[in-house]
Amino acid sequence: MAGWEVRPSDPGRARRRRMLGLLLVLCLPLAFYAGGLWQQYKAPAAVVGALPVTVQDEQLLAEVEELRQRLLVLSSAEKVSQQANEQSRLTIKLLEEQIYKQQQDLASYKGVLAPASRREGLRIRTFELQATDRPDYFRYKILLSRVGKGDTPLEGQLQVAIVGKQGDQDVTHELSALTVDVPEAAPTQSLAFAFKHFQAIPEADRFAELKVPEGFIPREIRVRAEVQGEKPLVRTFKWNKEE
Structure with a gap:
């Protein structure tokens, strides 16, 4: 098939x-x-x-x-x-x-x-000056006292000047003009005082602070105290040393 x-x-x-x-x-x-x-x-x-x-x-x-x-x-x-x-x-x-x-x-x-034989009246005791951690800044305090007895406060004015050299020239600066943190109206004014026995300027345990101008070499500090009716009292302190 x-x-x-x-x-x-x-x-x-x-x-x-x-x-x-x-x-x-x-x-x-x-x-x-x-x-x-x-x-x-x-x-x-x-x-x-x-x-x-x-x-x-x-x-x-x-x-x-x-x-x-x-x-x-x-x-x-x-x-x-x-x-x-x-x-x-x-x-x-x-x-x-x-x-x-x-x-x-x-x-x-x-x-x-003090004995009564000493002249009574105002005394400029000290001008304390201390250095600070900044070269041109110093702390200061002034102490006034009174010799003898008296109930009437001593009142007057205190003028402080710092004398030194600025280059070759003798220069005098008012302490108030060098003091730090003083109102602008105060630099030419005297320091007023009124006390019976003693007074510290500034008061209590405080110190004031001053700044020495650049180039100024301080030599001495002159303190003049005036009490109305009395002869002015003047005392000079060497810079950092009492005279």
């Missing part, structure tokens, strides 16, 4: 093909599973490899924090030192003023209780 072809039949070969296809289908999930296991196996190694970088960063952060803490400690120590120095300076200043007041009070009481 025309058009017909006879092919031998092999049932075993067909079965093998089916088995092979089935194996391929089953191998696909296994391949995905095996790939997942491989990624899990490789991932810890990558993490382990990254650990040193993390540890190094943490060490750097710890060192930075330690340095920051040291800086804070040093800054605090410096502030404490500055405060201690300032407190010491103020304490020394206070002690100096207290010693000065006690000395002047003692001198005043001696003057008040």
Whole structure:
């Protein structure tokens, strides 16, 4: 019969093909599973490899924090030192003023209780001058007292001048013009006083402050006290030394 072809039949070969296809289908999930296991196996190694970088960063952060803490400690120590120095300076200043007041009070009481044979009346006891931590600035205090007994207050005016050199010339400055923190209307005015036994200028434990002009070299301080009805009293003090 025309058009017909006879092919031998092999049932075993067909079965093998089916088995092979089935194996391929089953191998696909296994391949995905095996790939997942491989990624899990490789991932810890990558993490382990990254650990040193993390540890190094943490060490750097710890060192930075330690340095920051040291800086804070040093800054605090410096502030404490500055405060201690300032407190010491103020304490020394206070002690100096207290010693000065006690000395002047003692001198005043001696003057008040002086023998009657001494001339009674006004005394210019001291012109206290103290250097400060600024080269051209000085603190000063004037002490007046009275010798003898009397209930009527002594009233008058006090004029103080500082004599020195400005270059080659002799120059005299009024103390009021050199005194710091004095109202503008005051530089040419005298210092008024009124007391029975003694008076400090400025009062209490305070000191006034003066500024020496640039280029001026002080030599002496002249203090003139005038009481109405009495002869003016003049006393001269060397700069930092009493004459």
